[in-house]
Amino acid sequence: MVSGLINANPVVYQKKERRARNTPCDSDEYAVESIDQLEIFDILSLFLDIKDPEHPYSLEELKVITEDAVEVDDGLSYVRVTFTPTVEHCSMATIIGLCLRVKLMRSLPSRYKVDIRVAPGSHATEAAVNKQLNDKERVAAALENPNLLDMVDECLAPSYS
Known part of the structure; x- marks a missing residue:
């Protein structure tokens, strides 16, 4: 059987166990609260699991994103x-x-500048991907595309498994 997936059988890792955190959301208090590395990682992986677009696993389970990154x-x-x-x-x-x-745009106060990067040497077109992800006009255009926005929303949707 031939699969249309680029990585049909990814390695899946166990999620890291983390302590419970009281993370305020969309409150006035949040805008002045200090934000740290663990808080950002929690936003990305725990608050709503970000699912891989091709697999039923989270980005954390596939080690696409780690706390150290x-x-x-x-x-x-x-x-x-x-x-x-x-x-x-x-x-x-x-x-x-x-x-x-x-996910970060929707979760962080607007004062934050967010830089999203592909790890050096991890992608064949690293420079092009980084340029697309950090160009405001390209991001805005992508988010105006209903098909792309649906895919993003599906990846960000809560997992009840």
């Missing part, structure tokens, strides 16, 4: 997330990056 400078209101696609020719890399960006 999140950098935060709260003083400069800057967040950088570096993700690693499961294969170097992953056609979904820009969708995954767009999902990460949208």
